[in-house]
Amino acid sequence: MDNHLATLMRWILVPALLLVIGCVLYFVFSRFGWKKKQAIGLALVSPWLVGFLVFTLYPLGNSLYLSFTKSTIFGGAEWVGLGNYVKLFTQDVEFWPSVRVTLMYAALSLPLGVMGALLVAMLLNNKLKGNGTFRTIFFLPAVMPEVAVALLWRWMFNSETGIINYVLSPFFQLFGIDKPNWFGDPTYVLGAFVIMSLWGIFGTNTVVFLAGLQGVPRSLYEAAEIDGAGSLSKFKHITIPQISPVILLQVIMGMIGALQIFTIAMFVRPTSSAGKFMNQLVYERGFTQLQMGEASAIAWVLFVIILAMTLLVFRSSPAWVHYESDVKR
Structure with missing residues (x-):
């Protein structure tokens, strides 16, 4: 039961967090003189932007970094430069x-x-x-x-x-x-x-x-x-x-x-x-x-x-x- 409750809470918190991010972005860009439609548009696409940054851009950057290291799935990366590619x-x-x-x-x-x-x-x-x-x-x-x-x-x-x-x-x-x-x-x-x-x-x-x-x-x-x-x-x-x-x-x-x-x-x-x-x-x-x-x-x-x-x-x-x-x- 506790596991189900924790899952439910995550399902509630994630959209709530995205809503807060959208509202904050709307407020910030409105203060910087953006037009209302532009600020609303950015706020509406902010969930996609967050998803892109967290689930696409960060994994890409991390995988590029890992390609220059000797590391396992459990962590402990050791920098080897081009060693992996040479191998x-x-x-x-x-x-x-x-x-x-x-x-x-x-x-x-x-x-x-x-x-x-x-x-x-x-x-x-x-x-x-x-x-x-x-x-x-x-x-x-x-x-x-x-x-x-x-x-x-x-x-x-x-x-x-x-x-x-x-x-x-x-x-x-x-x-x-x-x-x-x-x-x-x-x-x-x-x-x-x-x-x-x-x-x-x-x-x-x-x-x-x-x-x-x-x-x-x-x-x-x-x-x-x-x-x-x-x-x-x-x-x-x-x-x-x-x-x-x-x-x-x-x-x-x-x-x-x-x-x-x-x-x-x-x-x-x-x-x-x-x-x-x-x-x-x-x-x-x-x-x-x-x-x-x-x-x-x-x-x-x-x-x-x-x-x-x-x-x-x-x-x-x-x-x-x-x-x-x-x-x-």
Whole structure:
């Protein structure tokens, strides 16, 4: 009973504290001559600001500090400078295989995911009977728990009783191939994860592309048809340029998601000889081996990789992304 009362008190005190912070900020900025609407606006967003400072900015700064220390999950940090990074790049036998498998997974799954989601969205964009039902069905993966999805894929890829090997068994017998041990043989692990990534074609990705397709003016297609353009030509010269900002969004979000793969990998548990994804390595170093310094260093290397690849995509975007406000000279 005491535990429940303490929890209730925390639930009451936290919003009360946020309310007090908002009122104080409103009073302070009003005294400094801010307009009433500006002071009210800042007071209303203050809970988000507090949450950002406490739950995002502080953990980021702390993890950066920990990456330069030798520390465990229980504390006791010892400053080692770049020692953790030097160890990762020169001595750690798991780090470079982890980088390789993470980048290879992103390179294979990203184009398949973007193109697949676009094709599915184009199918759903047609005016067919029962289209609303199909759109609902294709959106269901967005609300499925990742843990349940991981366990489902683990069963489907089972080498003995899995449905995938059962369906493909005639193909294997035709070519004299043994049933692959998808998660036990390093040869097949990456391929299995790429196949699992196709699940991400549906759900939010398809819905975003569908919204982009519905925003393309019909008059452009009609004008192209009058000029004798075929389906492929309309797709290349109208659809792709018109939805290129949406494609940019999907490429960036898909790339970040692929590089941060974690939940499915942790629950599927493939053989470690195939290499671990970088987020897996962060978790194992921090919460299994209790080396928070090394875990933080790996996390920051992953952050730099994501940042560099995102910047490359943005730098290349002027060559293939078109906006309505652009004026070509």
